Every structure is written in structure tokens, then in C-alpha cells.
Amino acid sequence: MTHDHDLVLRPTAAQTKAALDPPPGRNGGDLVVETLTGLGATTVFGLPGQHALGMFDALRRSDLAYIGLRVENNAGFAADAYGRITGEAAPLLLSTGPGALTSLAALQEAAAASAPVLAISSQVPGPGLGGGRHGYLHELPDQQASFRGVVKSVHPVRTQSQIPSAIAEAWESALTAPHGPVWVEIPQDVLLAETALPAVTAVDAAPHDLPPRPELTAVAADLLANAVRPVIIAGGGVVRADASGKLRQLAERLNAPVVTTFGGKGAFPWHHPLSLQSWLEDRHTTDFLEDADVLLVVGSGLGELSSNYHTFKPRGRVIQIEADLGKLESNHPALGIHADARLALSALLETITEQRQDATAAERVRTVLDLVRERIDAQELTLEQRVLAAVREALPDRSASFWDMTILAYWAWSAFDARRPNTMHSAQGAGGLGYAFPAAIGGAVADPTHPVLAVSGDGGALYSIAELATARQHDLDVTWLIVDDGGYGILREYMTDAFGQSTATELTRPDYVALAESFGVPGVRTTADTLAADLAKALATPGPSVVVLPALLRMFAPTHLG
Numbered sequence: 377m378t379h380d381h382d383l384v385l386r387p388t389a390a391q392t393k394a395a396l397d398p399p400p401g402r403n404g405g406d407l408v409v410e411t412l413t414g415l416g417a418t419t420v421f422g423l424p425g426q427h428a429l430g431m432f433d434a435l436r437r438s439d440l441a442y443i444g445l446r447v448e449n450n451a452g453f454a455a456d457a458y459g460r461i462t463g464e465a466a467p468l469l470l471s472t473g474p475g476a477l478t479s480l481a482a483l484q485e486a487a488a489a490s491a492p493v494l495a496i497s498s499q500v501p502g503p504g505l506g507g508g509r510h511g512y513l514h515e516l517p518d519q520q521a522s523f524r525g526v527v528k529s530v531h532p533v534r535t536q537s538q539i540p541s542a543i544a545e546a547w548e549s550a551l552t553a554p555h556g557p558v559w560v561e562i563p564q565d566v567l568l569a570e571t572a573l574p575a576v577t578a579v580d581a582a583p584h585d586l587p588p589r590p591e592l593t594a595v596a597a598d599l600l601a602n603a604v605r606p607v608i609i610a611g612g613g614v615v616r617a618d619a620s621g622k623l624r625q626l627a628e629r630l631n632a633p634v635v636t637t638f639g640g641k642g643a644f645p646w647h648h649p650l651s652l653q654s655w656l657e658d659r660h661t662t663d664f665l666e667d668a669d670v671l672l673v674v675g676s677g678l679g680e681l682s683s684n685y686h687t688f689k690p691r692g693r694v695i696q697i698e699a700d701l702g703k704l705e706s707n708h709p710a711l712g713i714h715a716d717a718r719l720a721l722s723a724l725l726e727t728i729t730e731q732r733q734d735a736t737a738a739e740r741v742r743t744v745l746d747l748v749r750e751r752i753d754a755q756e757l758t759l760e761q762r763v764l765a766a767v768r769e770a771l772p773d774r775s776a777s778f779w780d781m782t783i784l785a786y787w788a789w790s791a792f793d794a795r796r797p798n799t800m801h802s803a804q805g806a807g808g809l810g811y812a813f814p815a816a817i818g819g820a821v822a823d824p825t826h827p828v829l830a831v832s833g834d835g836g837a838l839y840s841i842a843e844l845a846t847a848r849q850h851d852l853d854v855t856w857l858i859v860d861d862g863g864y865g866i867l868r869e870y871m872t873d874a875f876g877q878s879t880a881t882e883l884t885r886p887d888y889v890a891l892a893e894s895f896g897v898p899g900v901r902t903t904a905d906t907l908a909a910d911l912a913k914a915l916a917t918p919g920p921s922v923v924v925l926p927a928l929l930r931m932f933a934p935t936h937l938g
Contacts, residue, residue, distance in 0.1 A: 425471020452482025488805025613675015810839025
């Protein structure tokens, strides 16, 4: 008796010939790039190092495009952005020890943002493994241990025959909801040794679906259908699952107001009558959410920023849909549904078929937004609002933007209309500096059909200034807005508020326009009045550019401290 799977596994004559007569001159690095190609990768990011040279040498025998950055952490940020934009696992090639460890902050951000990054690192030669002190260059007692608490999964390789399966397993892990960074490490001698293994031609690593349990969606549907004041919080999981359309259908069917988290920007139309926008750091919004009798949280763990710094205390029933099992009920008791956002929202739409009538929902949303506007207007922060409006005016709707941890980005989390899902990205997951520009490089590689914007403060800009060389080398269409206030602006505010004065926040900074031009990148110094025009011109001009805005911006007053 012949089974179907026997037919699938039977090699063709051509495959048999290729397997018996593999191409000469291949090594373990070729198995890496062949596996990546077989999985569907087209682009890799990274930085070469002595132990990883086997992989990098193999790149020239492959069709993979290589984007080399100047610092491993920046290469990680670029891969993170590529993964966010494309939804594909972004390969990141790294060397051992210092090179690998320098990527940790970027991998933490990828983990926090559920960005699929496939990091492949070299390791010291096999005789140096096992935790002894052999004195190999870059030697660590247990390199994997440095990554286990950061990445989604770790996949060590010790022989060449393990390479394809380990990378395929890591690829599947990275792309199974929730997406995330994964780690593969391969010893130097395994990468360099000549291989007699056949070329890797086809690799099966399909991610698993994560559907909701039907008994849970039945209970959730009943709660929502009978709610008097339902409200929805839409997080980054909605964007990653490409579920914005499903979210809108459900919100309109329930007549439920929607607020998006900072990671969920663009998940719901900004000017929709049911949109509470993203004003989560506002007590008026917090009060409104607490008043809901049924609160549907989709794709968010309700962490620090999404809960107004843990001051949010829901009084009604909470339903939480989340692909990350560890986030279910991690902050609030809830009906926890472990599922991909798109599949869960689809299940709810199939069950909730009646249109819920509520003539007051849109009016209640307008009331909250009016209160928020009155609070902000009372603080005389016109410069900040003008600058943010200028950025929005200059940025094409389809262009992605990448924001560093800087005051203008903190404003944008609450006040910026992303207009489309998956177009606004920031480092608010892990909160490290230096994200914006290298991430914008990854975004430009992911979608070269539209210009990309990076927004940094001068402090964050100095973390990634070397990547101007990368943008110039690859002629990437990235415009970098640097808001120069002479220091770590938000830390200056925090310290002044807490201690009456700031310490260690002031910076001697370069002439950023002259610095950009030294890389062959055009730069311009602008003002709040000319920002929209200067930024629009830079975005419309092919290739990299820098726009510098000297300005001292302030944050709006917090509402969680009273």
C-alpha cells in the first residue's frame, strides 16, 4: 500500500543526481545560506567577524542580498524593522562574543515588539566549547545563556548535518504567533569545514496557526453582545496579525469605542466616530476605559505604557485576546483567549451577527477627546504640536516612520495619526536609544517603493550616526529628522521634575549638517516654520538625507502621578 506522504518524500531524478554530485568548494556556511534561500529569504543583515567568515564567504555564492551595517546592534534594529514591515523572518548574521553580545539590545526590542528576527551567530571552534577556559578569541563559558532570557528560542548547532534543521526550526519559531527573535549559533570550524552534503533545495518550516478555543469565543461573544458600554483596546497584535479590517468590522457591529496602544498605532482609523485615538497617557481616557462594563483587549498585555503606568483599574469584565501566552492575565484578571488576533476576531464576527444599537457611543467618544484637547491646550505647548503637525503634513501616507526614544516620539505615541496600519514603529517595547535610523534603513530595504522617515533626538542620533555610511553605500531612500536640543531632553525633564535640576543630561554635539555632508549625505538646518517644506523636499528627493531641527521641546504633563 502506497501512502500520499511516501509520494511527497520520493526524490526526483534531478534531485537524486544533484544529491549524489554536490557542487564542489562548499562549506558549512553554504549550508546556512542555502537553507535561508530554501526558506524564502531574499535579504540578510549583519556584520562580519572572524568566526563567522564561513557564512559571509558563502554569501557570494548565493542570491541573497546583503545589507551590512556598521554596528551589530544597528544591524539588529534594521532586521527588526524589516521583519515588522514584511512579516517575514529577517536573517541577521553575527560573529561570536562581542559581536553577538552587541546585538542584545536590538533583540530585546524585537522580542518586546514581536518582530521576527532570525539571528545566526558563529561560536568558538568545537574544542573550545563546554565552559572551560581555553583562551579562544571571543570565548564565553556559555554564549547561549546570554540570549535565553531575551529571544523566543535558542537553537545550537554542533555538526553540519544539524544546520538545515536547526535554521528551519528557528524560522518556524520566529514566525509562529507571537512573532519574535530567535537565536542559532554555529561553531567556527563547522562553518569553515568543507562539506560533502548535498545542496539544500527545499525546506519546510511553515509556522503554526494559533486559533482560539471555541468555548472561550462563545463566552466572549455573549459578553460583548449583551454589554451596555463595551470598549476595545487594540494593541500591536492587531497590526502584526493584519487584523485591522476585522477589528473595524467588530467595533462597528458592537458600536464599541476603540483606543489603540502605542504599538497598535494605525490599527483603527484615527478619525472614525468610534476612535478614542491613542491618548492612553491621559486620565480622561483611563476613566472612560474603567467605566466599560465589558472591555475587549486585543493583542496587548496592558503593560506600563498601555495602562497609564499601571493606574488603570478596570471595573467591568475584561476579555483579553493575546498570542503571547505569558501576557494572558499578567496584569488584570480576564477571560484569557490564547490566539492570533485575526483568527480570534474572525471567530467573534462569526458569532456576533446582530448590530448592537447605541446612539451615544460616538458622542461619548467626542466628549473624551474634547476633554483631552482642553487639557493639552491649557499647557501652552504650541511648538510641540506645530512640529508634530509639520511631520504629519510632510510624510506621505504610505511611508513608514521610525521613532527613537525622544520627546517628539512620546508626543507621537499619543497624538500622531499613523493613517495606515504597520507604518509607525518605535522602540517603545524595550525603550532603548538608537532605534530610529537603523530601523529606517531596514524599512527602506523592506519597501523601496516609498521614502522612509526616521525621527531622533540628538542623544539617540549619536548612537547610530555611523549608519549614514550604510544609507549612502546602499543609496537608501531614508530621511532622518534630528531634533537637536543639546542633550537627553526627556531625562532632563524627568530629573528636573524629580530633583529640581538635571545631571549628566547635557551633551556637546557636532554640527549634524556638516557631519551628514561628510558622509556624502545632504543635510539642511530647519525651523518649526520651515520644517514641513524642508522635510517634504527631503522625502521627495531620492537617496538619504538629514534634516536638523534645533528646538527645545517639552512633554505634556503626566496624569498618572496625582
